[in-house]
Amino acid sequence: MEMTASDLWVLAQAAVISLLMALAAIAFGTLLAVALTPLAFAPWALGRAIYRLYIFVVRGTPVLLLALLVFYALASFWGRISPYAAGIVVLTLYLAALIAEVFRGGVLAIPRPLWDCAKSLGLPRLSILRRVVSPLVARYALPPYLNVCVMAVKASSVLSIISVWELTLASREIIERTLDVYRVLAVAALLYFIMCFAIDRLGRNLESRLAARGFAGERL
C-alpha cells in the first residue's frame, strides 16, 4: 500500500507539533539555563558542585532514559499525566544543561580586561551583569545556542517513545499501516531537514543583523 495525500497532511501536522514541542522546551530551557549559569560561577564550592553534578548527570544519560524516568516518576506521584507535559519537562531539563554550558562558555570568553574596566568604572554588580556581561554573552553564545536549538528539534523525536504524537510517531504509525517505509521516512526526513535548516538560517540572519548594530564577530 502506498501513502496517500492525506498521510502527507498528517505528517505536516505532526511536524508542527514537533516544532512546537521543541520551541516550548527551548524557551523554558533558556530560562532554566539563565538561572543555572550563575551557579557555575558561585563563590561557594557547593554551588559549583551542584552545577557540575547537574550537567554531568543530564548530559551523561540518554534523553530517552530521562524521558522514561520523568514520565514514570511523575506518573507515580500524580497518577496518569500527559506525555506532552512530561515531554516538555524532559526536553527542558536536557536543553537547560546544554544551554547553561553554552552560556558558561560565553562568560569565560569575555576578556579579563573588560571585567577590570567594568569594575574600575565603579559599576554596581547588577549593572555589570546587565550592561557588560549579558550583551557579550549573547554575542559569543549565539552560534552554539543555535546548534542547541537544532538539537532540540532532533531530540523531540525521542519523545515519540513516551507516546507524544509528533513527526516520528506519526511516521511510524503510517509505516506500520502502509508498509511504505521509504516514502514515509523520506518525507519525515525532509520535514526535519527543513525545520533544522530553517532554524540555522534564521539564526545566521540574526547573527549578521546583530553584527550590523555593532556586535561585530570575534573582534573587540
Place this chain on the structure above:
Amino acid sequence: MGQYRAWLEAYGAAFLDAAAWTLGVAVAAFVCALLWGAILFFLRLNGGPWAARTVDAYVQLLRNTPVLLPIYLIYFGFPLVGLLWPASICGGLALVAQNGAYICEIFRGGYKAIDRVQHDAAKSLGLMPWTAFRKVTLPQLLVYCIPALGNQAVLLLKDTSLLSAITVVELTMQAKVLTERTGAAYAPFLVAAVFYLFMVWAIEVLTRLAQRGVRWR
C-alpha cells in the same frame, strides 16, 4: 534497604547482561563509524568535486535529521528487500551511518586546523604521499580530533538507548521491562542511569589518556 538488596539479587544479572549489550553495540558501532567517517573524509578530500558534493549532501542530511529515522529506515526497510537481519545489527548500522557523518565533519575540522605549511614541508622533504600522511598529517590530526571524537563516543553511547524502540534489550529497554514487570515506580531507570554515567565517565577518562598519548613531543 533489604528490599533493594533482594531486588538487586533478582535483577542484577539482567542489568549486567543489558549493560553488556549497550557497551557491545556502542563499541562495535563506534569502531565502524570511525572507519566509515574516515572513508567519507577521504572521498571528500580526494574524490573530485562530485564525490565531495555527494559526501556533503549525505553529511548535511544525516546531521539534520534525528537518529530514529535511519534506525526505522533500516529496521523496517531492509526486510522489504529481503534482508532479515537482527534488530541489533540494523540499529547498529543506523548508528554507524549517522555517527560516520559526524566523524567525517570532525576529521574535516581537524584537517583544516593543520597549518598548510606542514603539507608543503612534507612535500619538500620528498616524502611519499602515504609516508607524509602517516608521519605528518595523522599525528596532528589526532591531536585536534581526539577531544571531539571522545564527545562523539559519548553521544553514540547515549544513542544506543534508541535501539530499545526496535526491540533490542539494552539498558533502557531492560529498565523499562523491569519497571513494568515488577511494578517498581522508577527505580530501574535510576539503576540504568548509573550504568550509563559510569560508561560516560570511563569514556572521558579514556579520552584524556588518549589525548596525553598523542600530545606534541
